[in-house]
Amino acid sequence: MVPLALVLAGGLLAALTAAVAWGSTSIPPAEVWSVVGRRLSGQAPRPGTDDLIVWQLRVPRALLAALVGAGLGLVGTAVQALVRNPLADPYLLGISNGASLGAVAALVLGIGAGGTLGLGLSGAAFAGALATFALVWAVARRGGGFAPLRLVLAGVAIGQFLSGFTSYLVLRAGDEQQTHSVLFWLMGSLGGANWQLLVVPAVTVPAALLWLQARARGLNALLMGDETAAGLGIDVGRLRRELFTVTSVLTGVLVAVSGAIAFVALMVPHVCRLLVGGDHRRLLPVSALCGALLLVVVDVVCRTAMDTQELPVGVVTSLLGAPALLYLLDRRLGSGS
Amino acid sequence: MRIDIEDLHVAYAGRTVVAGARLIAEQGEITGLVGPNGSGKSTLLRTVYRHLRPTAGRVLLAGTDLRDLTPVRSARHVAALPQERGSDFELSVREVVAMGRTPYKRAFAGEDATDRDTVARALADVGMAEHAGRRFTALSGGERQRVLLARAFAQDPDVLVLDEPTNHLDIRHQVELLALLRAHRRTTLVSLHDLNAAASVCDRLHVLHAGAVVASGPPRDVLTPALMAQVFGVRAAVVDHPLTGDPLIAFDHRDPAADGNSTVPSPDLWDGAADRQSTHDDEGRKSDAAGVRLGTARRHTRR
Numbered sequence: 001m002v003p004l005a006l007v008l009a010g011g012l013l014a015a016l017t018a019a020v021a022w023g024s025t026s027i028p029p030a031e032v033w034s035v036v037g038r039r040l041s042g043q044a045p046r047p048g049t050d051d052l053i054v055w056q057l058r059v060p061r062a063l064l065a066a067l068v069g070a071g072l073g074l075v076g077t078a079v080q081a082l083v084r085n086p087l088a089d090p091y092l093l094g095i096s097n098g099a100s101l102g103a104v105a106a107l108v109l110g111i112g113a114g115g116t117l118g119l120g121l122s123g124a125a126f127a128g129a130l131a132t133f134a135l136v137w138a139v140a141r142r143g144g145g146f147a148p149l150r151l152v153l154a155g156v157a158i159g160q161f162l163s164g165f166t167s168y169l170v171l172r173a174g175d176e177q178q179t180h181s182v183l184f185w186l187m188g189s190l191g192g193a194n195w196q197l198l199v200v201p202a203v204t205v206p207a208a209l210l211w212l213q214a215r216a217r218g219l220n221a222l223l224m225g226d227e228t229a230a231g232l233g234i235d236v237g238r239l240r241r242e243l244f245t246v247t248s249v250l251t252g253v254l255v256a257v258s259g260a261i262a263f264v265a266l267m268v269p270h271v272c273r274l275l276v277g278g279d280h281r282r283l284l285p286v287s288a289l290c291g292a293l294l295l296v297v298v299d300v301v302c303r304t305a306m307d308t309q310e311l312p313v314g315v316v317t318s319l320l321g322a323p324a325l326l327y328l329l330d331r332r333l334g335s336g337s
Numbered sequence: 338m339r340i341d342i343e344d345l346h347v348a349y350a351g352r353t354v355v356a357g358a359r360l361i362a363e364q365g366e367i368t369g370l371v372g373p374n375g376s377g378k379s380t381l382l383r384t385v386y387r388h389l390r391p392t393a394g395r396v397l398l399a400g401t402d403l404r405d406l407t408p409v410r411s412a413r414h415v416a417a418l419p420q421e422r423g424s425d426f427e428l429s430v431r432e433v434v435a436m437g438r439t440p441y442k443r444a445f446a447g448e449d450a451t452d453r454d455t456v457a458r459a460l461a462d463v464g465m466a467e468h469a470g471r472r473f474t475a476l477s478g479g480e481r482q483r484v485l486l487a488r489a490f491a492q493d494p495d496v497l498v499l500d501e502p503t504n505h506l507d508i509r510h511q512v513e514l515l516a517l518l519r520a521h522r523r524t525t526l527v528s529l530h531d532l533n534a535a536a537s538v539c540d541r542l543h544v545l546h547a548g549a550v551v552a553s554g555p556p557r558d559v560l561t562p563a564l565m566a567q568v569f570g571v572r573a574a575v576v577d578h579p580l581t582g583d584p585l586i587a588f589d590h591r592d593p594a595a596d597g598n599s600t601v602p603s604p605d606l607w608d609g610a611a612d613r614q615s616t617h618d619d620e621g622r623k624s625d626a627a628g629v630r631l632g633t634a635r636r637h638t639r640r
Contacts, residue, residue, distance in 0.1 A: 084424050214444035220436055223428065225421030230388040232492070233412025233440035278427040279435075281447075 004275065008289040012066065015296040019062040020054055023303055027054060061193035065299040065313075066292040067201040068190065068258045073272070073291025074208055075250045076265030077283055081219040082243045083137075087152050087328060089266035090251045094159025095133045096260035099252045100185040101166045102128020108173045118256055122200050126252030132158060133248055163260075187314030188261030190299050197257050204253045208246055209288055215239065216280035223278065262314050263321020264291060270328065338399040338414060338495040338524055339364045340385065345394035347380050353392070354380040356548035362496070362526045362541075367518060369539030369556070370528040373569055377548040378528040379420070382500045385526060386417035398496070412440035416494035418485055418502055423473060430476070430484050431469040434459055437491025459490035462521055479510030486517060499527040503534060532569075536560055537583045544568055557584045566594035 020032045027050055035054040038045055045051040076089045083093075090096045106124030136158050140151040163186050170182045183189065212219070218239050221229035229236045254261075268291040269283065275290075276282040295313070298320075302311040340362040347355040355377040362368035370378050383389040385396055387408060396403045403411050416437065423433070437459065438452045448456075460466045463483040468476070473484065482502060489497055499518070503511040511531070515538045518525060529535040535542055536556040544552040544559060546568045552559045557575075565573040565586065572589035579585075 080426075086424075086426060217436070217439045217442060220428075220432070221439055223426045224423045224433070224436065225419065227383060227386070227388045227417065227419035227421050228423075228436075230408070231386040231412065231415070231417030231419065231498075232436060233407075233409035235408050236388075273427040277429055277432060279432045 005285065005289065008286065008293060012289060012293045012296065015293055015300070016062045016066060019065065019296050019300045020058040022300055023053075023058065025049075025053060056194075060195050060198055061190055061299070062296055063198055064193040064201070064257065065190050065296045067198065067205050068254050068261065069264060069268075069291040069293070069295025070288040071201060071205040071208065071250055071254045071291070072261060072264040072295070073268040073287035073289075074205070074212060074284060075247050075254070076267075076291075077269040077272075077280070077287045078212055078219070078243055078247050078250075079265070080269055081222050081280065082240065082247065083151055084223060084225075085151055086270065087149075087266070087325075088155075089263065090129070090247065091159075091260055091262045092152055092266060092325075093133070093136050093155030094157075094162060095129045095136070095155075095248065095251050096255055097159040097162040097166065097186075098132025098135075099125040099129040099255035100260050101162045101169070102126070102131075102252070103256050104166050104169045104185055108169050118197060118200060122253045122256040124252075125256040126249050128162075129251040129255070130245070130248035132162065133244060137244075183312050184259045185255075186260060187312040188259035188317070189310075189312045189314070190258055190295075190302075191310060192257070201253055201257055204250060205288075208250050209284065211246055212284050213281070215242075216284060219243075219280040219284075220278075259314070261295075262318045263325065264295060264317050266328075267321050267324050268294060270324070340368075340496055340524065340526060341395075341397040341400075342381070342385070343395045343397065345381065345384060345396065346392045347377075347384050347389055348392050349380050349383075349389060354548055355384070355391075357394070358545065358548060358550050359394075360543040360550050360553060362524055364524055365522065366540040367522065367525045367527065367538055369535040369542045370526065370545060371530075371532060371535050371542055372545035376545040378545055379500050380548075381545065382417075382498050382526065382528055383419070385496075385498050386415055386419070387411060388417075388419070409440045412492065414494055415496045415498060416489035416492035418482075418489050418497070418499040420500050420504065422481065425474045428473045429469070430465060430471050430473055431456065431460070433473045433484055434469075434487045434491050437488040437493075440492065455493060456491050459487040462490055463487040463517060479506050479513065482506060482510070482514055483517070486514065490521065494523070496524045496526065499525065501528050501530055503529065503531065532560060532565075532586050536586065537578070537581060560584055560586055570594050 017029050017032055021027050021029050031050060032054055035045070035051050036059065039055050045055065079088045079090055079093065079095075080086050082088075103121050103125040105128070106121055136151070136155045139154040139158070166185055167182050170185065184192070218229070218234045221232045221234050222236070222239070226236045229239075269287050272283055272287045272290050276286050298316045299313055301316055302313050305311055342358060342360045345355050345358045346353060358377065358381055360368070360370075370381065372378050380389065384391050385403075387403060398406070398411065398414055403415075435448070435452070435456050438448070438455065441452070457466070460469055463486055465480065465483055465487060468480065473481065476484065486502070489499075497518075502514055502518075506514065511534065515534060518527065519538060527539070529538075539556055541554065542552075542556050542559045543550045544564065551568060552564055560575060562573055562575060565571055570593055572592060572594050574587045576585050576587060577583075
């Protein structure tokens with residue numbers, strides 16, 4: 001566990017360095033760290049374009065990728081335990097689309113522009129996420145049963161409905177800001193990164209990790225079933241309500257800064273379970289690290305794959321994630337569970 | 338610790354399922370809960386391990402109302418083995434058993450020596466120590482149930498509550514699981530479908546019918562042919578088990594109790610079948626006269 005965490009942390013540092021070094025203008029890694037070192041130690045930045053590219057453009061973007069990736073890894077792990085369904089993730093369950101709709105509605109109504117840190121936008125996205133999660137949950141639970149596929153189908157249907165609505169709102173309002181296009185809200189993008197945008201996720205994601213880590217044993221117990229969890233002294237109703245809120249807050253914050261990024265939250269916990277097993281005490285931090293590493297690497301691919309333009313980050317995660325989902329479906333349906 | 342259930346009423350899914358049940362599980366005894374489907378066994382047990390809340394009445398643990406204890410505190414005394422089977426999340430056998438330590442751990446606390454010893458002992462007690470690293474969902478039904486029992490042992494409880502622990506197990510695994518309960522005896526409240534298993538394993542039985550306890554006492558006193566007819570709606574004779582001396586309930590699998598609502602064809606048909614059978618046997622006896630070896634072979638094939 002500890003060696004693996006060190007390897008992942010080292011990998012993340014290397015990936016962050018590469019993410020800042022590579023791009024339309026290549027900057028040597030040594031120069032990257034010299035710029036970052038001068039900035040962090042409070043020395044005056046060396047005049048020139050390197051400082052601008054490294055410190056103003058690429059470092060915030062790489063850090064945003066790491067924060068969003070870590071957040072997606074966490075929210076996927078938490079949602080899967082909450083609904084006791086390894087096929088769950090906020091994108092597949094429509095929660096991300098609900099958050100997108102909330103954010104877009106706030107922008108259209110002019111609420112989101114208020115807070116300088118984007119708190120209004122995050123809040124609206126959180127409200128959309130929470131409402132959608134509750135709706136999907138209620139639909140999937142109707143009739144008492146709680147089949148995994150029923151939940152996913154309900155989520156996909158509701159998510160598609162909401163994303164249609166989002167598209168309509170964005171197109172009607174006219175595309176005033178490039179970063180807030182339909183593509184941004186529905187496919188996700190890290191193109192809007194700046195230092196100010198980092199503040200809310202930089203607080204929320206570590207806080208969510210701590211909160212979830214404190215309840216790791218409760219999450220483990222939930223995997224076995226509500227009755228088992230109750231027998232182990234867990235207040236299941238309360239834990240569920242809190243998990244509902246925390247996953248919705250996290251989804252809202254992530255969607256507000258990066259749009260709805262597909263499949264990362266689904267894939268990361270699966271890969272991490274293969275690495276460290278299903279115990280949440282190990283799974284949560286490893287999922288956060290893996291998610292961060294994955295999204296930093298994916299964003300580098302997005303920025304460098306094509307000469308003429310950037311790929312939205314959701315394009316690459318969908319290309320990776322959809323086959324992974326098919327594999328998981330096949331494995332679960334094939335084994336009859 | 339002794340469990341007293343006083344005038345318990347529990348509603349489940351909007352319906353009153355347990356209505357005025359009262360029973361006692363004595364310290365150190367294995368107390369069985371039997372009754373037909375829907376009689377409220379599971380609902381009653383769920384109230385003891387606090388998955389459900391009673392609408393009226395109390396569950397007392399050594400004289401203290403369970404509701405006066407925090408969930409964590411009562412989980413240190415009462416461990417449950419519900420009918421849930423878990424889902425596929427790559428948990429190892431050891432991780433499942435280690436969950437039993439949950440009520441003893443604070444947030445962020447790691448495993449200490451006590452936890453490790455308790456988990457290792459629980460695994461050894463159920464004979465699964467060599468399988469600690471295996472994936473829980475890759476186990477057979479019997480192995481899974483033993484691991485879940487080990488999880489309950491790891492909780493280091495005074496009282497074990499088990500809901501149909503032998504369900505879906507083959508006979509060998511049923512016998513093994515019940516033997517484990519007897520070997521690691523503590524105050525146990527267990528619901529069982531199999532009345533013969535209940536008669537062998539339990540010190541005391543409570544018969545649940547329509548949400549209330551209608552008979553209580555040692556198995557031999559409780560499981561009478563009259564009760565079998567009234568509560569379970571079947572004809573049965575109670576004899577001594579030839580191997581163990583326990584009460585053995587021999588059911589009539591052909592015909593429900595006369596005072597039950599019979600949906601079976603008229604008894605005449607069965608008599609006719611019996612007649613045909615006896616004619617056939619007569620023929621068998623005739624051929625026995627012709628040659629003993631042939632007759633023996635016939636009897637073997639009939640078995």
